[in-house]
Amino acid sequence: MSVENPAERYLRSDRMPHIWCPGCGIGTTVNCFTRAIDESGIPMDRLAVVSGIGCTGRVAGYMHVDSFHTTHGRAIPFATGLKLAAPDMKVVVYSGDGDLFAIGGNHFIHAARRNLDMTVICVNNLTYGMTGGQLTPTTPEEAIASTSPYGNFEHPFNLPYLAESCGAVYVARWTTYHVTQMKKAMKEALLKKGFSFVEVISPCPTLYGRRNRLGDSLDEMKTYKTRSVIKNGADTKEVDLGMTGSIVVGKFVDRERATYQDAMEAFYSRKLGNRYVRASQ
Amino acid sequence: MSVENPAERYLRSDRMPHIWCPGCGIGTTVNCFTRAIDESGIPMDRLAVVSGIGCTGRVAGYMHVDSFHTTHGRAIPFATGLKLAAPDMKVVVYSGDGDLFAIGGNHFIHAARRNLDMTVICVNNLTYGMTGGQLTPTTPEEAIASTSPYGNFEHPFNLPYLAESCGAVYVARWTTYHVTQMKKAMKEALLKKGFSFVEVISPCPTLYGRRNRLGDSLDEMKTYKTRSVIKNGADTKEVDLGMTGSIVVGKFVDRERATYQDAMEAFYSRKLGNRYVRASQ
Amino acid sequence: MRGVVVIHAERCKGCALCVEFCPTDVLALSSSFTTKGYHPPEIVRPEACSGCDLCGMYCPDFAIYGYRV
Amino acid sequence: MRGVVVIHAERCKGCALCVEFCPTDVLALSSSFTTKGYHPPEIVRPEACSGCDLCGMYCPDFAIYGYRV
Amino acid sequence: MTQTQIRIGGFGGQGVILSGIIIGRGAAIHAGLHATLIQSFGPEARGSSSSAELIVADEPILYPYVKDVDMLVVLSQDAYARFTPALKKGGLLVTEADLVSVTPPVPEARHFVVPATRLAEEIGRKIVLNIITVGFFGAVSQLIPLEALEKAVKESVPPGTLDLNLRAFRKGYEVGLEQLAKVQASA
Amino acid sequence: MTQTQIRIGGFGGQGVILSGIIIGRGAAIHAGLHATLIQSFGPEARGSSSSAELIVADEPILYPYVKDVDMLVVLSQDAYARFTPALKKGGLLVTEADLVSVTPPVPEARHFVVPATRLAEEIGRKIVLNIITVGFFGAVSQLIPLEALEKAVKESVPPGTLDLNLRAFRKGYEVGLEQLAKVQASA
Amino acid sequence: MHADPAGVLTGAHFIDGDHACCEGALAGGCRFVAGYPITPSTEVVERIALRFPEVGGVFIQMEDELASSIAIAGAVWGGKRAMTVTSGPGFSLMMEHIGFAIMTETPCVFVNVQRGGPSTGLPTLPAQADMMQARWGSHGDYELIAVCPNSPQECFDLTIKAFNLAEQYRVPVLVMMDECVGHMMERVIIPKPEEIEIFPRRWTNAPLDEYLPFEPGEDLVPDMARAGQGYRFHMTGLTHDEKGYPDMTVTGQARLLGRLIDKIKKNAAALTDVVEDQVDGAEAVVISYGITSRVAQKAVQAVRAKGRRVGSLRLRTAWPFPEHLIRDLATKVKVFIVPELNFGQMVREVERCAQGARVVSVPHAGGTVHDPAIIVQAITEALR
Amino acid sequence: MHADPAGVLTGAHFIDGDHACCEGALAGGCRFVAGYPITPSTEVVERIALRFPEVGGVFIQMEDELASSIAIAGAVWGGKRAMTVTSGPGFSLMMEHIGFAIMTETPCVFVNVQRGGPSTGLPTLPAQADMMQARWGSHGDYELIAVCPNSPQECFDLTIKAFNLAEQYRVPVLVMMDECVGHMMERVIIPKPEEIEIFPRRWTNAPLDEYLPFEPGEDLVPDMARAGQGYRFHMTGLTHDEKGYPDMTVTGQARLLGRLIDKIKKNAAALTDVVEDQVDGAEAVVISYGITSRVAQKAVQAVRAKGRRVGSLRLRTAWPFPEHLIRDLATKVKVFIVPELNFGQMVREVERCAQGARVVSVPHAGGTVHDPAIIVQAITEALR
Numbered sequence A, B: 001m002s003v004e005n006p007a008e009r010y011l012r013s014d015r016m017p018h019i020w021c022p023g024c025g026i027g028t029t030v031n032c033f034t035r036a037i038d039e040s041g042i043p044m045d046r047l048a049v050v051s052g053i054g055c056t057g058r059v060a061g062y063m064h065v066d067s068f069h070t071t072h073g074r075a076i077p078f079a080t081g082l083k084l085a086a087p088d089m090k091v092v093v094y095s096g097d098g099d100l101f102a103i104g105g106n107h108f109i110h111a112a113r114r115n116l117d118m119t120v121i122c123v124n125n126l127t128y129g130m131t132g133g134q135l136t137p138t139t140p141e142e143a144i145a146s147t148s149p150y151g152n153f154e155h156p157f158n159l160p161y162l163a164e165s166c167g168a169v170y171v172a173r174w175t176t177y178h179v180t181q182m183k184k185a186m187k188e189a190l191l192k193k194g195f196s197f198v199e200v201i202s203p204c205p206t207l208y209g210r211r212n213r214l215g216d217s218l219d220e221m222k223t224y225k226t227r228s229v230i231k232n233g234a235d236t237k238e239v240d241l242g243m244t245g246s247i248v249v250g251k252f253v254d255r256e257r258a259t260y261q262d263a264m265e266a267f268y269s270r271k272l273g274n275r276y277v278r279a280s281q
Numbered sequence C, D: 001m002r003g004v005v006v007i008h009a010e011r012c013k014g015c016a017l018c019v020e021f022c023p024t025d026v027l028a029l030s031s032s033f034t035t036k037g038y039h040p041p042e043i044v045r046p047e048a049c050s051g052c053d054l055c056g057m058y059c060p061d062f063a064i065y066g067y068r069v
Numbered sequence E, F: 001m002t003q004t005q006i007r008i009g010g011f012g013g014q015g016v017i018l019s020g021i022i023i024g025r026g027a028a029i030h031a032g033l034h035a036t037l038i039q040s041f042g043p044e045a046r047g048s049s050s051s052a053e054l055i056v057a058d059e060p061i062l063y064p065y066v067k068d069v070d071m072l073v074v075l076s077q078d079a080y081a082r083f084t085p086a087l088k089k090g091g092l093l094v095t096e097a098d099l100v101s102v103t104p105p106v107p108e109a110r111h112f113v114v115p116a117t118r119l120a121e122e123i124g125r126k127i128v129l130n131i132i133t134v135g136f137f138g139a140v141s142q143l144i145p146l147e148a149l150e151k152a153v154k155e156s157v158p159p160g161t162l163d164l165n166l167r168a169f170r171k172g173y174e175v176g177l178e179q180l181a182k183v184q185a186s187a
Numbered sequence G, H: 001m002h003a004d005p006a007g008v009l010t011g012a013h014f015i016d017g018d019h020a021c022c023e024g025a026l027a028g029g030c031r032f033v034a035g036y037p038i039t040p041s042t043e044v045v046e047r048i049a050l051r052f053p054e055v056g057g058v059f060i061q062m063e064d065e066l067a068s069s070i071a072i073a074g075a076v077w078g079g080k081r082a083m084t085v086t087s088g089p090g091f092s093l094m095m096e097h098i099g100f101a102i103m104t105e106t107p108c109v110f111v112n113v114q115r116g117g118p119s120t121g122l123p124t125l126p127a128q129a130d131m132m133q134a135r136w137g138s139h140g141d142y143e144l145i146a147v148c149p150n151s152p153q154e155c156f157d158l159t160i161k162a163f164n165l166a167e168q169y170r171v172p173v174l175v176m177m178d179e180c181v182g183h184m185m186e187r188v189i190i191p192k193p194e195e196i197e198i199f200p201r202r203w204t205n206a207p208l209d210e211y212l213p214f215e216p217g218e219d220l221v222p223d224m225a226r227a228g229q230g231y232r233f234h235m236t237g238l239t240h241d242e243k244g245y246p247d248m249t250v251t252g253q254a255r256l257l258g259r260l261i262d263k264i265k266k267n268a269a270a271l272t273d274v275v276e277d278q279v280d281g282a283e284a285v286v287i288s289y290g291i292t293s294r295v296a297q298k299a300v301q302a303v304r305a306k307g308r309r310v311g312s313l314r315l316r317t318a319w320p321f322p323e324h325l326i327r328d329l330a331t332k333v334k335v336f337i338v339p340e341l342n343f344g345q346m347v348r349e350v351e352r353c354a355q356g357a358r359v360v361s362v363p364h365a366g367g368t369v370h371d372p373a374i375i376v377q378a379i380t381e382a383l384r
């Protein structure tokens, strides 16, 4: 008996090989994502993946579902329109740290605030991969990037804290070393109603790793293994990341709050009674 | 003996009367601001006020200091350039809730993250005054606005929490009822090194007040008086605002962290030694 | 310590904040109109003024202020 | 329960993650090259494979997977 | 082509624009005429002055702004000062009795005074001042049939306030007719 | 005008672009010639192939891309396959000894084989493969004076690695000269 | 197809252009609007917010114009007809997403109620100074469609038309209003639903595994799918092939851009929507659009009254510019007179097509409309 | 004034256009750069990040292009010469702030390294398809200056020039590079500091209480103050008067915009920077700019070799378009040939000025440069 690669049916096999560098963590996250979809039981035709621009932004193009490669930073507002127009779809935004939190930061905080029913997966490789390894808002202090050639002196975002403070109902962080936990978090996020956020710390050996002398992908994965501390339910205030020191991972937030759409429908029903006409796809 | 209006020297008297409606809280905040400058001892020629667009955005135009009326949402990045180019200036961003947190949200979170040395004063009247009273990201649930004619079902930002989670070193909230405390907070913010944030809940009787049947400005001020609870040092997580219920006010955050400029200078000095040339105005 | 309050009636838009929040009830809205049609405050208990300038800080129109003498 | 591991060598870019993180040391990097010049993994202890698919989840290139039989 | 240029001015909150809309609607929807209404506003004008420019004509209107005013209705002193200079010789001028003092006077106008504030107080709601004025204007201008205006009032006010507003409208019309009669008698 | 179109191809990490830059710099800065270098890259090419298009001429260069290759240096099989078709008849072809198998052969090329990998191993640092190649190319092409190239090498490598690189460069040049001599002898 | 009765407020209304635009959108089948307030366009979305819950539409006030202008693209691919509404500064922020809609062939409508610029300018006063921006404001090469209403009635009519053209050509269509028509109230007749033609979305009926989302039909326009139908399609703002996959090659670029441009350019004649008035045999022709066309018409009438043969050509579709028409006219008339509320924008197109015929620009800085006398004078001088 | 030696890397360098642009900025006195990475412009800011700490400059990588494009305005008013750098998609996001810089007369430099569009398009390949966007991409009416380098050397030279023109006219100046010149390495000669002319900021020397920040001098350009000098000035993107106070009136608009446009338009001749080659007596003239001008020159040489009299006119300043020059030439030559890496943008300006002379567009979708043979063919056919 032979079994197909479990990732295969979720991929556009005609587009393989993908463009990612050897050992790039993005592929690992996608691999876990395909298994998470599988386990979630969400039918492929009900799933849409939306990406911005970046190495991670190419994920949409490799997923064999309705998939949208939008503009830099705007995956979330595109997904907002998509989700509100097609409420039966499970909409996943899959993008990079720069895309989601530099140029796209405003959309993230507003979507979290509104509790839009979508999952945001951020492959946080601590740099802008696609454009050649510049500083991002998540680059740790001291790290070298092409636009911080002497090292970074900016304080980076603590993404789980930001997500929680804006209202995300599910927040988890893992590294690409934690494949089973990452898969589980992705699955939970997919099944969660409301704005769920999964951050995956991921190697970019070609740029971030090389510039910061972290070795190849495998070396970096080993570092993740030693640096990571699993603290489910940790106070997100305390999960800042540095160049060294521990990487706190785990499921940090899992709470309930009415989604934008549910709040809207309940509200209009209450205010307008049967004058209210629900949107249909 | 006759004494001049203490506000007068800080105002462009040739532009009075201003455009704000009778009872509009913006003028009250400006009045307090003039006294705060006075008490701070910061020379007027060392102070710059930068505003975005909105009723509050007009503040820059009335302040008799170097003053910049920029574009909607972009006061903070303008101020960033100004401050980095003229590090001797005390730069104050004075703008509305919509300007700073709808279109301008990304700049706020990044400036707070970087701990840019500036003071941001937000007149939060819970609506877009200038354009006729639309929903903002701070409009409480249930409130009527011209774009939420049946009431608002979006969850608003909790601004102090957002500011703290991004890294602001000083965070306070008052209402226009709390003139002395507001003045003190503004003064403290002016004298604080780093990214300081003062939120002032303020009446917009013409639009927000009228649509939500809150009476005139005086009525709203009385409500502030009864609804407000002073909790200095409160956990910002707990200071959400609703249509009714308490308005938690006070100084919430006051901490130390290297500013962007200090971090930059220290960093380059360390890395480049005397090859580093400090920027001069 | 005593205070003085100064009213710049032509700037006033009659919101009555100064009247309401003067701690010693120095002020009342006048029945007269400004040229723009607003009722400005008038000083009804000058002797009670402490010059605390609360009216000044409340006034949205820079139309009043107090000072100590 | 036993497992099977399948390698799609032409997709492999030789990062060795599968080799490193296989819990039962089933894999080793081969000394042969793919046409792109990478060393793909080879199965050195087939009998030890549990089919856990950890290699599959780690692989950034969808070049390997395991399953239980 | 006959074209009537109308300006209605007052201060914010008086419902000046709504009165313009009612007259426009009456003309354009119920009287088979053409009407174009433009409201003048700007951020500087917030809460202070407010005015509507209305053109009523028997043919499509091309130029949309009012330049030479045929009929002027003013509900504030400020509006009186600002808008009377553009009133044509022999034009219709309606001023509110309590809010506007006719200084300097406009010698060659056909001048009517609407006691809108007083009538509104009689009716019991100050807010209907503008609807009274519409009625009054309808009568003294004789520009648009009564029924057309009345239909427009019905369509333009919140349903719950319909009775009140219709009373106000009719009262204004009535008083207007009386004054018109007086003037015509004296003419 | 004399113009030489050069293509240098290999895979990412081999320093192919740098070798192009050194030759270009040698020509443009130290040999009184003109040189234009363009690197071909794209997101799809990440980490795999890498190539430089270099034109050296005695007049300003107008068209910047290489179309008909006068001189081709390939350090990977992939580059060999992709770039040999554009090599002009009688053009210069330099292939790396261990990395490129000359199949299919290019009959009418002046073909040289640089044992760069082996020489690099001898020198002790695999990374100087590209500098060896530059030296070798300098010798067999005779396009740019030795001194010019050597100055360019000096300016183009990190100061700490200067000695190493100069050794590599000279080694490559030496081996190139030897081969050139052999060919010329046999011609 | 005819309009969905739910959205059609049949009857005669006395409303302004902003409100009429909203009703046009509703009648045109729009069921998703993302917007961000800005004077003088806000009334459109305010009315949408009021009307949508009763017709099954979704309105969301986004955090900014960047978000609004791409949320509509998301909604379109979710199956809705969608629009956003803005004015100058917001329009400038939408430029990237106009390009994205063009590249991804996302049918959608952008309404720009023009006010005085540049920058914050004159927020409450009219201008027509975003006409060239409408054509050229996004990076890269493209063609699109822009319509110019001159009355509230046309704000209604042309908004419906905009939705139809967007669907027909799979292109963003711009409704270039101005503050004057936007805030001007006039009679607007809304017809019965069955009198309103709707160009439906070009839904594909290809079998699930045969569909190529960017394979053009004969008219160069591909059929469309929406999320959730099982097509599992991909789209990207990168240069792409028929499958929607990135194809970042010189030939890929030439093929894709060539088609995106041709699908509009080759249909320029069909897209031409002008109102001609006594153009045949005219010595001079006044070319105008939007609110200025009404003032111009007044001027034309005045000049005709003095016995001169002056024609008037009004552009209801500004882009694509009716080049063929002007080139043709240029051989027949002496002079074109082009009044606009700007320093001379569309007049440049006229100049381009004039081939030696004289062209007189009648610019205006905006804030109000031309004094008709100025146009009369320009015509008169031009005819001298 | 001459360049500050600290920023001038005198000597001969073999560098690409992006790096040369960075060195031009440094030599041109730029001491503040705010940027956001985007291919193919990123190398400019990467080099800036490396170089600035040693010359007293401040570089900040902002959160997006909106922020970058206004942070530079802040820095300018803080006293610095400032620039931002981007490419197509980022340029689209900067449109609002180009307008803001125009309205507030903020001297600053925007570099756009053009790549294939629209939308994400061809990120790593060249195009010249943002030329019209450069002129028209922001809302409202305005004029600005745009220069077009055709080599790394010119990337250096014209970046200095851009800073000088920005200061002289108090206007944003656009450096319209393309991916090809940006990534092409050639010899770049950086002169000695004392050989580099710097147009200093037009600092006011008015007494503190007499300064009117927007009162123009004779050349229509006002003198400037910076924050902290005690002038306590105000500036706004609203239509404003000489004091910088809002003046939202029809006359205020006409006065301000009239001046902002005239200060460029009236100096169009002075701003014209073209390279003419055998234009006198030519039957045909090829008009080109940027990288295309090199390919065009090759083609021109080929045609001349066949004995035809073909001239070449290269635009180093694209905007303001040298209208007077083309109008004049149009009376002398039979035909203009305009090759560009776009579907025909600057050619429209040529058409506009051609007054009946023939104009042949030689478009190209981009991704590479023209094959010179195509241009040769176009010239040959045009001359037939």
Ligand SMILES: Cc1ncc(C[n+]2csc(CCOP(=O)(O)OP(=O)(O)O)c2C)c(N)n1
Pocket: A053, A054, A055, A056, A057, A071, A072, A095, A096, A097, A098, A099, A100, A123, A125, A127, A128, A129, A130, A131, A136, H036, H037, H038, H039, H065, H089, H090, H093, H120
């Ligand atoms: C408006 C705009 N600005 C900039 C870019 C250039 N750009 C493309 S991807 C990218 C950064 C990507 O970083 P990240 O999101 O972290 O993704 P990664 O490549 O690291 O996965 C940038 C800046 C762009 N495409 N569009």
Ligand SMILES: Cc1ncc(C[n+]2csc(CCOP(=O)(O)OP(=O)(O)O)c2C)c(N)n1
Pocket: B053, B054, B055, B056, B057, B071, B072, B095, B096, B097, B098, B099, B100, B123, B125, B127, B128, B129, B130, B131, B136, G036, G037, G038, G039, G065, G089, G090, G093, G120
């Ligand atoms: C790019 C852009 N979008 C929209 C606007 C319109 N606009 C002007 S002010 C404003 C909202 C102001 O709200 P807020 O900041 O809360 O200030 P307030 O008027 O309430 O004091 C908006 C949306 C604009 N000027 N520019």
Ligand code: SF4
Pocket: A019, A020, A021, A023, A024, A025, A026, A055, A056, A125, A129, A130, A203, A204, A205, A206, A207, A208, F046
């Ligand atoms: S550049 Fe970095 S993030 Fe991008 S594919 Fe390569 S390793 Fe991955």
Ligand code: SF4
Pocket: B019, B020, B021, B023, B024, B025, B026, B055, B056, B125, B129, B130, B203, B204, B205, B206, B207, B208, E046
């Ligand atoms: S609209 Fe509201 S916020 Fe604006 S001036 Fe009036 S009261 Fe103040």
Ligand code: SF4
Pocket: C003, C004, C005, C021, C022, C023, C024, C025, C026, C027, C048, C049, C050, C051, C052, C053, C054, C055, C056, C065, C066, C067
């Ligand atoms: S100064 Fe103080 S006491 Fe005097 S009137 Fe003002 S508020 Fe009252």
Ligand code: SF4
Pocket: C011, C012, C013, C014, C015, C016, C017, C018, C019, C039, C040, C041, C058, C059, C060, C061, C062, C063, C064
């Ligand atoms: S607070 Fe100011 S505006 Fe209000 S009533 Fe008193 S003086 Fe007048």
Ligand code: SF4
Pocket: D003, D004, D005, D021, D022, D023, D024, D025, D026, D027, D048, D049, D050, D051, D052, D053, D054, D055, D056, D065, D066, D067
């Ligand atoms: S399936 Fe599990 S046990 Fe088998 S090779 Fe893969 S990782 Fe090892």
Ligand code: SF4
Pocket: D011, D012, D013, D014, D015, D016, D017, D018, D019, D040, D041, D058, D059, D060, D061, D062, D063, D064
């Ligand atoms: S993890 Fe995948 S790519 Fe890496 S060595 Fe194993 S099979 Fe190859």
Ligand SMILES: [Mg+2]
Pocket: A054, A096, A097, A098, A123, A124, A125, A126, A127, A128, A129, A136
């Ligand atoms: Mg990243």
Ligand SMILES: [Mg+2]
Pocket: B054, B096, B097, B098, B123, B124, B125, B126, B127, B128, B129, B136
């Ligand atoms: Mg507000």
